[in-house]
Amino acid sequence: MPKAKRETRARSKSRSSSRSRSSSRSRSTKKNSIPVTPTAVTPPRSPEHLKSSTQSKSTGRSKSPARSKSPARSKSPTRSKSPARSLPKKSKVKAEPTPPTRISSRIAAMEEEKKIVDTKEILLKSVIETKVLEEKKIFEDKKFEDEKKVRKTSKKEFGGTIGVLFFMVTLPAIVFTLIQMCHKDKCSIWTVPKIPKNWKYYLDPKAGAIVVGWFILQALLAVLPFGKVVEGQPLVDGTRLRYRCNVGVYMQLPLTMVYDKLFPLMISSMIFSLVFSLFCYIKSRRAPVTALAAGGNTGNVLYDFFMGHELNPRIGPLDFKIFFSLRMSLITWLVINLCFILKANQDAGGCPPALIAVTIFQGLYAADALWFEEAFLTTLDILYDGFGFMSAFGNLVYVPFLYSLQGLYLVRHKVALPYYILAVITFLNVVGYVIFRGSNSQKNEFRRDPFKPSMAHLDSIPTISGKRLLVSGWWKLCRKPNYLGDIIMAVAWSLTCGFGSIVPYFYPIFITIFLIHRERRDAANCQQKHGVSWERYCSAVKYRIFPYIY
Structure with a gap:
């Protein structure tokens, strides 16, 4: 075949093949095109749609813009269905997480705002709880370190050493003066008390025997195995003391003798409180450091003696705090008031209504403390204060002899109230x-x-x-x-x-x-x-x- 003829046939065939491919592409484009309605508006994506889109991308599938707007993925009624298209089985491009959209950020901001402005009280409690937890952590970190050390305090109450020395002198003087002021002739602060010169007026053997005997009797009644056993509050070392709560009033003494020897009884009680305080301080020097009271552990002997060096001194089951604060003080106070009523009956053949009233009032107060003895275990006296001269003197002298001052006044001065x-x-x-x-x-x-x-x-x-x-x-x-x-x-x-x-x-x-x-x-x-x-x-x-x- 001639060369020119072969070239002409090849060009003809090439043009035919090109037209065939172009026609094929044109038909394919028309076949796969999707008519779009001009009035259709794509609604904003909902959180569910965003979630679905994120899940679809996380599976490795890709979407074209035409597919995302297709009726198969949208619920818009204005769109026509598009023929299904096959997706590749595996995507070679790794899908990346969808960045937060403006709507999702707005939703998160609204939820955060709702938490903040929900209520002021919740916010306040949250702040308080946070600060409490922070302080609690600091507290717990130092707790075990503090327990290993001797608990001491640098802050002194009642004016420090000079102050407690002043009280140790003036407290007995106040009781002495008030009892001496309230005599039969006149009861006034402007009355100069008479100071007896006979030493037997101060140191009466019978009065001393009554004080010591009363102490022994009450101590025996306190340790008898009767009554409810109660555990106290936790101590520094984590242990709890056990207290036996019982109430016993037993007396076989001539009642008028208490009134007649009221002053020497008071002096004997002062001496006994001083001696017992010295005993408690000497005993506290051998006590473990966890048993000491922080307020009475300053290193100053006089101050610690006054405030109380040991927190809860006891001998066996006899706890000194409970025994002195309730039984020795309140029961003695109650007995003295009853003696005043008996004395008034003997002297006047009857008891004034005012004396009966005050005796009932104070008797109710003492009986309440003894009946609710268990509640005393949660007071400041038990939890923090040591037992020293202040506690011993207060419970043996101040409470029974000064709290009964109203009864003494009504016995010696007749008061008629309507x-x-x-x-x-x-x-x-x-x-x-x-x-x-x-x-x-x-x-x-x-x-x-x-x-x-x-x-x-x-x-x-x-x-x-x-x-x-x-x-x-x-x-x-x-x-x-x-x-x-x-x-x-x-x-x-x-x-x-x-x-x-x-x-x-x-x-x-x-x-x-x-x-x-x-x-x-x-x-x-x-x-x-x-x-x-x-x-x-x-x-x-x-x-x-x-x-x-x-």
């Missing part, structure tokens, strides 16, 4: 007792188990030590409602003596000053112990003892 005045005084005493007993019972029950069903309605604030501060019930009235009730009762007792002398009002004046100082001490300890929780508690309960006053 019955309606006595009714008002009685009502005042009942109000004080209700506040005193209600708040103490509520506190004791809450401290033992704050999650008890009967405590569920009470609000409280958590602390770093794991305890909770009560801000409801009686404890919403003020920070120390039990102190308020105590002071109200003290005023009622003195009102039975009328207004002829200020001497019978020594007790309410003294107890008010004492409890204000005690509340201040407790507040300082709580501030150091609870930190931010205590600040929140003070903002919730503004008044210390007297509502709207202090």
Whole structure:
């Protein structure tokens, strides 16, 4: 075949093949094209659609823009169905996570905003809880280190060493002076007390025998295996002391002798308290460091002797704190009041109504403390204060001889009060007792188990030590409602003596000053112990003892 002819046939064949391929591509494009309706608008993607899209990409499948807008993937009624297209089995390109869209970011922001502005109280509690946890961590880190060391304090109460020396001299002088001021002729602070010159008036063998015998008798009654055994609060080393709570009053003495020898009995009690305090201090020098009271462990002998070096001194089952604070003080006080009633009957052939009233008031107070003896285990005396001269002298001398000063005044000075005045005084005493007993019972029950069903309605604030501060019930009235009730009762007792002398009002004046100082001490300890929780508690309960006053 000629060469020109072969070239002409090859070009013809090439053009035919090109036209065939072009036609094929044109037909394929028309076949796979998707008509788009002009009025159709693609709706915004929903979170479910975004989630579905993310899952589809995570499987390694890819989408074309035409496929994403197809009716098979969208619920828009204006779109027509597109023929199904086969997808590659495996994608060679690795799918990347879908970045957050504007809508998903908006949803997350709305949820975060909702958490923040849900309620101010929740936010406040969250901040408090965070601070409490931080302080608790610091507290727990130092706890074991502190337990290994001797617990000491550099802060001294009552004016330090000079102050306690002053009290050791003036406290006996106050009791001596008040008893001597209240004699039969006149009872006034302007009366110069007569100082007996005969030493036998001070040191009476019978009076000393009565004091020592009474102590031994009460000690035996305290250790008898009768009554309920109660565990105290945890100590520094984690142990709990066991206390036997029982009430026993046993007396086989001529009752009038107590009144007749009241002054030498008081002197004998002073001497006994001094001797017993020395015994307790010597004993405390051999006690383990975990048994010492931080407030009475300064290294100064005189100060530690006064405040109490050992926290809970005891000999066998006899606990000195419980024994002196309840039995030796309160039962002796009650017996002295009963002796006053007997003396008044012997002298006048009858007992004045005011004396009967004050004896009942104070008898109720003493019986309450003995009946609810278990509640005493959660007080500041048991938990923090040591047992030294202040406790021994206070319980052996101050309580029985000065708290009975109203009865002594009414025996020696006849006070006739109208019955309606006595009714008002009685009502005042009942109000004080209700506040005193209600708040103490509520506190004791809450401290033992704050999650008890009967405590569920009470609000409280958590602390770093794991305890909770009560801000409801009686404890919403003020920070120390039990102190308020105590002071109200003290005023009622003195009102039975009328207004002829200020001497019978020594007790309410003294107890008010004492409890204000005690509340201040407790507040300082709580501030150091609870930190931010205590600040929140003070903002919730503004008044210390007297509502709207202090």
